[in-house]
Amino acid sequence: MIYGYGNPGLQDDGLGNELVSRLDEWITGNRSAGIVFDSNYQLNIEDAHAMRGKEIVVFIDATVDERVGDMMVTRVEPDSKVEFTMHSVSPSFVLNLCRNIYNENPATYLVHIRGYKWEFLEAMTPGAGENLNKAIDFFKEALSFPDISGIKGFFDKYSNQLN
Amino acid sequence: MSKKITIEPITRVEGHGKVTIKLDDQNNIEQTRLHIVEFRGFERFVQGRPYWEAPVLVQRLCGICPVSHHLAAAKALDVIVGAGTGKGLTPTGEKMRRLMHYGQFFQSHALHFFHLSSPDFLFGFDADPEMRNVVALTRSEEFRELAIQGVMMRKFGQEVIRLTAGKKIHGTGAIPGGINKNLSPEERDFLLKGDDPLNARKMVEWAQSAVDLFKDYYKKNREFVDHFSRFPSNHLSLVRDDGALDIYHGLLKAVDSEGRVIFDNVDYQEYLDFIGEEVRSWSYMKFPFIKSLGKEKGWYRVGPLARLNTCDFIPSPQAQKEFEIFKDHTGGKPNNFCLHTHWARLIETLYAAEMIKELLEDPDLQGNDLVTKGEKKKEGVGLIEAPRGTLFHHYSINDNDLIDMANLIVSTTNNNEPMNRAVNYVAKARMTGKEKITEPMMNAVEVVIRAYDPCLSCATHALGKMPLEMELLDVDGKLIDYKRSRQ
Numbered sequence: 001m002i003y004g005y006g007n008p009g010l011q012d013d014g015l016g017n018e019l020v021s022r023l024d025e026w027i028t029g030n031r032s033a034g035i036v037f038d039s040n041y042q043l044n045i046e047d048a049h050a051m052r053g054k055e056i057v058v059f060i061d062a063t064v065d066e067r068v069g070d071m072m073v074t075r076v077e078p079d080s081k082v083e084f085t086m087h088s089v090s091p092s093f094v095l096n097l098c099r100n101i102y103n104e105n106p107a108t109y110l111v112h113i114r115g116y117k118w119e120f121l122e123a124m125t126p127g128a129g130e131n132l133n134k135a136i137d138f139f140k141e142a143l144s145f146p147d148i149s150g151i152k153g154f155f156d157k158y159s160n161q162l163n
Numbered sequence: 164m165s166k167k168i169t170i171e172p173i174t175r176v177e178g179h180g181k182v183t184i185k186l187d188d189q190n191n192i193e194q195t196r197l198h199i200v201e202f203r204g205f206e207r208f209v210q211g212r213p214y215w216e217a218p219v220l221v222q223r224l225c226g227i228c229p230v231s232h233h234l235a236a237a238k239a240l241d242v243i244v245g246a247g248t249g250k251g252l253t254p255t256g257e258k259m260r261r262l263m264h265y266g267q268f269f270q271s272h273a274l275h276f277f278h279l280s281s282p283d284f285l286f287g288f289d290a291d292p293e294m295r296n297v298v299a300l301t302r303s304e305e306f307r308e309l310a311i312q313g314v315m316m317r318k319f320g321q322e323v324i325r326l327t328a329g330k331k332i333h334g335t336g337a338i339p340g341g342i343n344k345n346l347s348p349e350e351r352d353f354l355l356k357g358d359d360p361l362n363a364r365k366m367v368e369w370a371q372s373a374v375d376l377f378k379d380y381y382k383k384n385r386e387f388v389d390h391f392s393r394f395p396s397n398h399l400s401l402v403r404d405d406g407a408l409d410i411y412h413g414l415l416k417a418v419d420s421e422g423r424v425i426f427d428n429v430d431y432q433e434y435l436d437f438i439g440e441e442v443r444s445w446s447y448m449k450f451p452f453i454k455s456l457g458k459e460k461g462w463y464r465v466g467p468l469a470r471l472n473t474c475d476f477i478p479s480p481q482a483q484k485e486f487e488i489f490k491d492h493t494g495g496k497p498n499n500f501c502l503h504t505h506w507a508r509l510i511e512t513l514y515a516a517e518m519i520k521e522l523l524e525d526p527d528l529q530g531n532d533l534v535t536k537g538e539k540k541k542e543g544v545g546l547i548e549a550p551r552g553t554l555f556h557h558y559s560i561n562d563n564d565l566i567d568m569a570n571l572i573v574s575t576t577n578n579n580e581p582m583n584r585a586v587n588y589v590a591k592a593r594m595t596g597k598e599k600i601t602e603p604m605m606n607a608v609e610v611v612i613r614a615y616d617p618c619l620s621c622a623t624h625a626l627g628k629m630p631l632e633m634e635l636l637d638v639d640g641k642l643i644d645y646k647r648s649r650q
Binding site for chain 2: 007008009010017039040041042044045046048049080088093096097100101120
């Protein structure tokens with residue numbers, strides 16, 4: 001499952017949604033078997049249900065954190081930390097819910113894409129657009145592997161830790 | 164020397180909140196304030212945009228309750244395109260919007276109870292913070308099923324929204340004068356007769372169980388719940404013209420703490436004659452008030468508790484039965500117990516579930532007459548009862564059909580003064596004369612704020628996540644003590 005979240009009405013906040021939209025379009029002409037796309041304003045508890053039965057889950061979110069460079073992949077581990085806001089929750093929290101409720105623990109990653117502005121505009125900044133293209137190329141390469149283990153190996157290879 | 168305690172930000176509350184509590188030399192509460200950073204640039208942003216874009220544009224405000232903004236804007240534009248209010252729409256148009264709204268209500272209330280508030284009740288307000296969250300529910304043999312119900316109730320509500328609004332993000336279902344799609348028989352059957360648990364019947368059953376759960380808790384903890392925070396206030400909401408609870412459309416009604424009517428049967432197009440907004444120097448958020456009572460006495464509550472205090476009955480059988488029990492508790496008079504807001508919210512959850520089921524059996528949802536138009540006007544007001552309370556959208560347009568004025572009063576703004584009063588009440592009860600501020604004391608303040616389910620998501624995403632911090636300062640701003648908890 002490839003799941004982008006953010007508000008496309010708030011400029012670069014919509015990077016995750018846009019990636020899903022463009023990747024979904026691209027993949028239609030290439031391969032689609034077994035890949036599910038989803039997109040929403042933010043993650044919430046019901047996404048634990050959406051993760052059920054998936055072998056790999058990749059979340060995509062925009063970030064202001066400059067430590068990610070243009071983009072970065074991190075491995076998501078289950079975590080029960082209480083969020084600052086629980087009207088939305090983190091990928092770690094959703095994964096933890098999925099594990100506790102359904103006894104499933106899919107390999108989960110978060111692709112962070114650097115954004116720069118969060119104004120009331122649809123159009124993303126040029127810098128964010130460039131980062132988005134890099135992220136799309138990254139996904140295309142990942143999805144070129146013919147099987148799940150190859151895709152997982154690719155994400156593991158490029159996973160970093162945010163320190 | 165007086166001291167000031169700052170709790171920042173409020174956890175499990177949408178938006179950026181900060182509580183400051185000022186103590187005098189004897190550690191008595193001298194002053195309390197709840198500061199919430201509210202983003203108000205949106206009203207300027209929509210100026211100059213074509214009016215028909217507003218129902219989609221306003222969803223940029225909030226990823227938590229976009230449907231409420233979507234529908235309030237659409238209702239205001241109904242007036243501008245000459246479709247009027249209430250029954251001005253076609254039956255399909257109005258019922259599709261109602262279904263969308265009940266779906267939003269259902270999922271929002273379910274989230275609040277199962278995942279924001281129930282851990283406090285089930286594990287105790289003084290329990291270890293690590294235990295007071297939903298993940299702890301999933302780990303508990305006793306409460307695991309509850310957590311699953313919460314997840315699935317959220318999912319069901321989201322499915323209702325998706326099928327009525329057209330899509331999950333920036334839904335386009337409601338348009339000026341009506342709706343742009345009906346509900347196909349397949350979509351209806353998916354919601355009405357889907358495999359357990361994702362169907363309307365199961366949702367009614369679970370919503371009833373949630374009310375029963377609260378009543379059982381209340382029976383065992385009545386003293387605590389009743390005395391946690393209680394203060395008299397006015398109450399305001401939309402009410403159907405026959406006095407019924409109606410969260411989609413109605414007339415404005417306000418009552419005082421004893422149930423005396425302040426105003427009733429007010430057409431919300433005239434809201435400015437009845438509601439004013441005060442600015443205070445220490446807060447970005449305005450303080451609305453009832454004009455006839457003035458700034459000092461005119462503040463009011465909105466939301467679940469206020470709605471059950473203003474309406475005469477609930478037009479769905481199971482929720483009506485629960486409403487009668489709820490009203491009996493205060494002898495039919497308005498209920499001013501803050502934590503009873505949770506009880507009221509659960510009764511409304513049951514009402515929303517019943518209304519969804521009833522609507523899904525209505526063939527009007529498959530109608531094809533979707534839009535009404537009439538004589539165009541330059542100005543329109545749309546009100547809706549959002550999950551957190553009354554939401555006001557007011558627009559005017561120029562000769563080129565561009566919006567030249569927008570005024571929004573969101574639910575949380577309406578509850579600004581009551582939340583401040585509630586913080587004051589709890590701080591005085593729990594902190595007066597205490598040498599140390601403990602985590603349970605801090606949580607008590609948060610618990611009473613959470614009862615109102617304040618939401619300011621538009622201010623949060625860029626601000627990022629922050630831990631709860633408390634600073635103890637002297638009158639000169641010098642740090643005396645510091646507390647950091649959670650995360």
